[in-house]
Amino acid sequence: MEKALHVTDLRQLDRIAAYDRVYYGSEFCQELVPSVDELERVCDAAASKGKGVTLLTPYVTDEGLGRLERAFGFLARRGRAEVVFNDWGVFTLLRGSYPALAPVLGRLLTKQQRDPLARDVIFNRQRPLRTRDRRTGRTRICFPRPVPPTVAGHFSASMSNMPVFQEYLRANGVRRLELDNLVWDMTVRAHRQMGVSLHVPFGYITTTRMCGLLNLTYASCRRECRERCFTFRDEAWPVPLYIIGNAVFYESDVTPASRLRACHVDRLVIRPKPFSGTRPERYKG
Amino acid sequence: MNGFRIAAPFTAAAQVGEFRKAGADELYCGFVDAGSEKSWPAAFHLINHRGGGGSFTDPAALAEALAEARRQGLPVYVTFNSCYTEAQYRWVLPAIERVSGLDGCAGIIVTDIALLLTLRRMGYAKPICMSTGGTTFNARTAGFFRSLGVSRVVLDRQLSAAEIAGIAARCGDTMHLEIFVYHGGCMFVDGYCMFFHCRDAGERSVLGPDTELVHRYYVPAENHGGCTKIDEILTRKAFCAVTSSGKRIPGSRFAHAKNKYPYGCNLCALYDLAGRHLTLKVVGRGEKRFETVRAIARLAGRLERGAYTRGRYVQASKKLFSALSGRKCNGYQCYYPPRLANGGT
Numbered sequence: 001m002e003k004a005l006h007v008t009d010l011r012q013l014d015r016i017a018a019y020d021r022v023y024y025g026s027e028f029c030q031e032l033v034p035s036v037d038e039l040e041r042v043c044d045a046a047a048s049k050g051k052g053v054t055l056l057t058p059y060v061t062d063e064g065l066g067r068l069e070r071a072f073g074f075l076a077r078r079g080r081a082e083v084v085f086n087d088w089g090v091f092t093l094l095r096g097s098y099p100a101l102a103p104v105l106g107r108l109l110t111k112q113q114r115d116p117l118a119r120d121v122i123f124n125r126q127r128p129l130r131t132r133d134r135r136t137g138r139t140r141i142c143f144p145r146p147v148p149p150t151v152a153g154h155f156s157a158s159m160s161n162m163p164v165f166q167e168y169l170r171a172n173g174v175r176r177l178e179l180d181n182l183v184w185d186m187t188v189r190a191h192r193q194m195g196v197s198l199h200v201p202f203g204y205i206t207t208t209r210m211c212g213l214l215n216l217t218y219a220s221c222r223r224e225c226r227e228r229c230f231t232f233r234d235e236a237w238p239v240p241l242y243i244i245g246n247a248v249f250y251e252s253d254v255t256p257a258s259r260l261r262a263c264h265v266d267r268l269v270i271r272p273k274p275f276s277g278t279r280p281e282r283y284k285g
Numbered sequence: 286m287n288g289f290r291i292a293a294p295f296t297a298a299a300q301v302g303e304f305r306k307a308g309a310d311e312l313y314c315g316f317v318d319a320g321s322e323k324s325w326p327a328a329f330h331l332i333n334h335r336g337g338g339g340s341f342t343d344p345a346a347l348a349e350a351l352a353e354a355r356r357q358g359l360p361v362y363v364t365f366n367s368c369y370t371e372a373q374y375r376w377v378l379p380a381i382e383r384v385s386g387l388d389g390c391a392g393i394i395v396t397d398i399a400l401l402l403t404l405r406r407m408g409y410a411k412p413i414c415m416s417t418g419g420t421t422f423n424a425r426t427a428g429f430f431r432s433l434g435v436s437r438v439v440l441d442r443q444l445s446a447a448e449i450a451g452i453a454a455r456c457g458d459t460m461h462l463e464i465f466v467y468h469g470g471c472m473f474v475d476g477y478c479m480f481f482h483c484r485d486a487g488e489r490s491v492l493g494p495d496t497e498l499v500h501r502y503y504v505p506a507e508n509h510g511g512c513t514k515i516d517e518i519l520t521r522k523a524f525c526a527v528t529s530s531g532k533r534i535p536g537s538r539f540a541h542a543k544n545k546y547p548y549g550c551n552l553c554a555l556y557d558l559a560g561r562h563l564t565l566k567v568v569g570r571g572e573k574r575f576e577t578v579r580a581i582a583r584l585a586g587r588l589e590r591g592a593y594t595r596g597r598y599v600q601a602s603k604k605l606f607s608a609l610s611g612r613k614c615n616g617y618q619c620y621y622p623p624r625l626a627n628g629g630t
Contacts (some may be wrong), residue, residue, distance in 0.1 A: 061448050062424055062452065086477075087423070088425075088429040089428075111368040114479040115481040126504045139496045139497075142499045143498065143499070143504070144502070145485075145502045151326070154370050154373070159398070164402045165399035206512070207477050208472055209621065210621065210625045212624075213472050213546075216541055218624070219624065220626055220627050231524065232525065234523065
């Protein structure tokens with residue numbers, strides 16, 4: 001089992017000795033595409049300890065593709081590295097122009113159903129709810145309709161299981177896909193030649209280019225994500241949620257050990273809690 | 286018009302004539318049936334991305350509607366724009382085959398790459414449109430979809446007018462592009478959003494003079510999306526901020542601005558997109574958007590005849606937005622407001 005550290009702060013590079021690989025970059029925001037200098041620091045630190053490097057890349061506009069080309073050019077000159085793509089345009093760029101870089105299907109493209117809010121609904125664990133309409137004074141008692149078990153089956157699987165999709169990926173040089181650790185059973189079917197990474201403990205739910213709305217700045221990017229994040233619990237969700245930059249994450253309460261073999265996972269990608277200091281939390285995988 | 290075409294959502298044969306008179310150039314719709322409903326209720330958006338009430342549910346009614354659209358000269362695209370698991374293919378593939386064989390079906394709209402690959406393998410012959418769920422933010426992605434047999438792409442909502450124009454210039458004649466023009470705004474990127482959605486009015490019965498019973502899939506609400514729940518959390522300030530130094534700040538210290546939620550409008554952007562031969566998608570299956578289509582067709586037509594300077598056009602657009610939405614434009618209700626756009630574009 002490989003363990004990778006998703007470095008979110010370059011000071012965390014001091015801690016990579018306990019891991020096999022370093023992940024760096026952003027899956028969500030083209031404003032966070034690393035500079036060549038940053039990448040050089042990451043690659044130097046990884047090489048000094050004999051660790052592999054994986055660059056995370058986001059969905060991008062045409063302008064963002066230009067920024068990525070600089071990063072890809074540097075990595076390709078350095079030697080072998082993986083690049084996680086979450087945008088099909090980035091995939092074609094890698095395939096066409098950077099054969100030395102190993103493309104990895106990112107978790108934004110696997111289309112897993114993730115939102116923990118669904119858990120009680122799809123497993124028929126909702127309770128009736130009694131409310132009162134303030135305007136009319138009428139009482140409403142709402143009972144849950146039975147949800148067919150096929151819906152739970154759907155939520156446990158994903159499009160990435162489809163053989164035709166994995167054949168296409170393999171035929172185009174993709175030998176690994178990235179998954180989120182769901183808060184319910186997971187059905188993962190991977191070709192024996194397809195590696196499977198599991199991101200822990202934070203699964204993403206959604207993302208936006210309008211981080212100013214999400215971060216309450218009501219403005220364009222000010223790199224607020226480097227300064228703060230939001231965290232909250234709500235009775236609607238069984239696990240904590242985080243707003244980190246332009247994406248919303250949940251913190252899965254399922255230990256990955258229970259699903260490693262069943263889901264063909266051969267790599268854990270561990271992300272430290274946001275702003276928990278430079279020390280990444282020890283993770284029992 | 287300036288190469289603009291208007292695509293309108295419809296759910297009944299009786300609406301076809303009304304949309305044609307209003308100025309629609311094409312229509313789109315969804316389809317579910319008893320078989321899909323039994324296993325994957327439409328309420329959960331697992332067959333198409335609209336939830337309950339936004340699709341044809343009777344094959345005969347769909348056939349009649351498509352035939353009527355053909356008689357009135359309006360092509361129709363039928364949407365199968367969810368991402369499907371293997372178990373669903375026993376419904377999806379026969380449904381696509383059946384619908385595609387109907388007189389009046391011009392093509393289908395998809396999101397799922399695996400489905401696209403499967404259709405290519407089957408030799409599917411009708412035009413395929415990649416929905417906004419395909420998250421097309423750049424011309425290379427459009428080219429990728431073209432390589433898989435797609436002939437039209439609906440661009441993502443969160444693109445500026447300049448970015449849309451750039452993609453159109455790069456694509457040229459190789460790909461027909463579509464953009465959302467009105468309604469259906471959201472804080473998040475549609476194709477990457479995995480929030481739980483449930484749209485189910487439920488079954489109601491009266492228990493007494495002051496009490497009603499409701500049975501529905503999602504108990505707390507009949508129309509739920511995680512997006513609105515997040516907005517509610519931010520509005521209530523029911524969160525805590527954690528800073529880079531580890532300090533915690535209560536949400537009450539942050540200001541939440543009311544009425545800055547994207548309603549969904551691209552009217553102002555059309556001034557800079559004239560001549561790009563885009564299709565303008567009016568959003569809202571299940572809602573009768575005749576007046577919206579009529580008004581947008583009129584506005585775009587006047588734009589074509591050179592009736593506006595930029596300033597006057599923006600004024601007219603904002604006035605139209607207010608008339609259609611019942612709210613004043615505050616610069617934040619666009620699909621991707623310039624005030625929030627990164628990189629200043």
